Each structure stands twice: as structure tokens, then as C-alpha cells.
Amino acid sequence: MTDAAEHSQAPLVLVVDDEAPIRRFLRAGLEMNGFRVVEADTAQAANEIAVMRQPDLVVLDLGLPDADGASVVETLRGWSQVPVIVLSVRKSETEKIKLLESGADDYIVKPFGMGELLARVRVVLRRVVRQETADPVVKVGGLAIDLARRLVSRDGAAIILSPKQFALLRLLAVHHGSVMTHRQLMRELWPQEPDEDVQYLRILMKKLRNRIEPDPARPIYLVTELAIGYRLRTQEQLDAFGYVAAI
Template sequence: MTTETSSGPLVLVVDDDLAIRRFLRTGLEMHGFRVIEAETARQATELAVMRQPDLVVLDLGLPDSDGAIVLEALRSWSQTPVIVLSVRKSEPEKVRLLESGADDYIVKPFGMAELLARARVVLRRTVRQETSEPIVRVGTLQIDIARRLVSRGGNAVILSPKQFALLRTLAVHHGHVLTHRQLMRELWPQEPVEDVQYLRILMKKLRNRIEPDPAQPIYIVTELAVGYRLRTQEQLDAVGYAKAMQ
């Protein structure tokens, strides 16, 4: 365990790999974050209680327990945002963790730019909970949530009520993964839909309206077998903003 050195948001990094902790500390501190470290589930829980960090970056493979147990313990008393790190690529596990309270999930190896973009998103979300921004802008796409208006490159985009409902749900939580189940419950609350194909068809129609190239979407990205994410501007920048202008 170590102490932090600046005045920015406090991040608790939980990983038993010293090299990963050093990598994360260096990158986070270079961008104004304070960092404290834990290498076991027990240390993580103690630090979360004593220091109440603004963000937890949590590895799943800990020597004394699974990181999922740490997440469960945190969610029993705290809404501190949690970004899970893991070498595991199981899609059902991603869904389970996201629906158990993780705010995001990154598979190792990953780039610092991606982590920073996602960290800033989850921190902003805790300030506003659900977005209080009436307008969400990503690249040339603009979504006026309150007035139900969408434009791309200054040109109006006409959406069906269901297409707008899907886009609005993603915009309210922009930057975050929403699972198929979460989206279907939001879109069809009175008539539960279990077949994800309905959602995929709706998503295809929405992308045909808002994406520069629907075959290679840049705004709404697929988290394979998990769900969808409407990128923020920072996330778009992290993967190459120039694509959004094509």
C-alpha cells in the first residue's frame, strides 16, 4: 500500500501484479489522479472503507479471493464506481459483473488512453448519476435529449420513437456498457422481450441513421455478446477521432 501525491480524484488500484500497479500509478498520476494501491482483496476492502476512493480499478485474479467478491462487498454499502480489469474474456462473466454493479470492464492488455477515457466517464457519471446534460455531443453526432432532436454534421436525423428511445437510453448512460438485458427491459418494460434479435434489428436500423458507415460503427459500439456502448468524445478520441469526420 502506498500514499497519493496530488489533489485529483483518488483511485484505488487493486492488482497483485506489481508491474501492472506501477503502470497504472504512473499513467494515472501523470493525468492528475491520486493513487493508492492494494494487492489483496482484504487490503482492497480495508482501503475502500478507510479512504473512500472516488474510483476503484479492480483486477479479478487476487491471491486471497476473487475480485468479484470485492465488487459484491463494495456494492453492499457503496456506489463508488468500479472498473474491472481481467485477462478473462468470458462474455457471460462480463454480463454478470456489469449487472452486479461494475461500471465498466477492460480486458488485459489495454492502453492507458482507453483506461483514462473510461475512468473520466465513470467519475462524471457519479457527479450527475444520470446525465443532466440536455445535449450529448460525440464527433459530429448531437443528441438533444430534452427536445428529442438528433443531428449529424448539422443535418437533422429522423428516428422512429423506438429508435430514439434506444438512442436516448444509451445517451443517458453514454460512455458505459449497457447489457442486452438492461436495454430490453428499458425498451419493452410492459412486454418482456427475451430474444436479443429484436434489439439487434432495432440497433441496425438506428446505426443506418446515425453512423457515417453503419458497417463500421464509431458512435455506438458493440461489446461482443454483452451489449452496446455510446462512446463519449474522449473515448472517440482514444480510438482515433478522424474516423468520425469521414
């Protein structure tokens, strides 16, 4: 395959930000790491380009001149499941929860490094590939989750989970590397009582950690996003914190 052909197969990222220096920074970093990039500086342009170019991923700043970036997420989710990573200077947990529940896949608070962004980009793109190819096994460190056969093991030893514990682990594995909010998890686990006390979820998570974590008091796989929800770390995220996978 020629270089031109390989480049045409590279994932296309739509970068949406009204500040030209930030777009240049993002374009340079993404293209240097093998991605193709298109840019938009308004919500309207973002929506039009998304329809015309069908990007593989959207990196979206919230502070746009013609609309809040959150409205772009809502518009996209009306017709597309393209992954969206939100960039924001806002640190409000309420805002983050709202974005995640409206359809964003992840968020990064400014300022951030290119390494952090690239790690998030790879996580969401890998999840899309796994879903499209129906790959049923999620592995991180010594933990292996076979979603099709409902089998879980750590360092080769089988772990027995209750149906509800596996249901929680499955949700986090399907969204491997990304945050799921308390409300999202509650709605999936207790659909008849989605507004039940989140304490039930915390108790369930504690029991699950007792089963799969080497040290439940200091979890390395299932981590808490304070006041927001939970995340099952990827191998890259595990490595970033200095944990060594089992051989």
C-alpha cells in the same frame, strides 16, 4: 490555488491488485496524469479502504487471493455507486456480461496499455460529472443528443426518431462510452418481457443506426461489443479510430 490544494482536489483512484509490480505501474501512470492513488492487495482491504477513503473510482483486478474480484463489485454496489473498471486476463464473454450486470462500469483485458486505461477512466469519471451536474447534452463527432428536450441532430440537421429508438439511444447516451449488455438494454426497453428474444433489440439497433450513422453498414457512433452488447463511443474513442468530427 496552490499545488497542494489542487492535488487534494484531484480524483482519488483505489487500485486493487495483488501483484505489486502492476500496482506500481498503475500508480505511476495515474499519478503522472493528475490522479491521486490508494492501493489494496486483497478484497478485504479494498472494501475497508473504499469505506474509509470514499474513492472517486476503483480499478479492480479479479484475481485476488482472498476472494474473486467480482465479489468486491457486488459488495460495493450494496452501498455505493462509485465507478468500477475491472482488469482481467479472462476473455470469456459470459464473465464480462456477468461483471457488467453485477455493477462494473467497464472492463479491460490484460495486457493493456496505460493510454487505454486512462481513456476508460476519463470516460466513466466524465459520466459521473455529467450525471451530478445534470448536463443533458451528449456530443460525439457530428452527433448531438439533448436528453432533456429529446432532440437528436447530426451535423446540425435534426433527426426524427421513434419513441423506442430514442429510448435505446438515451440508454446508451446515459452510459456514454461504456458497454451496456443485451440483457440490461432488454430489461429497460421491454420491462414486462425482459427475457424476450434479443433479435428484437438487434432490429431496433439496425433501425436506429439507419437514422444516425453516416454509413449504417459501418457504424462509427453505435458500436457492437461482440456477444455482449452495444456502446455509444466517446469523442476520444472516435478519434482513436481515426474518424474526424464534423466542424
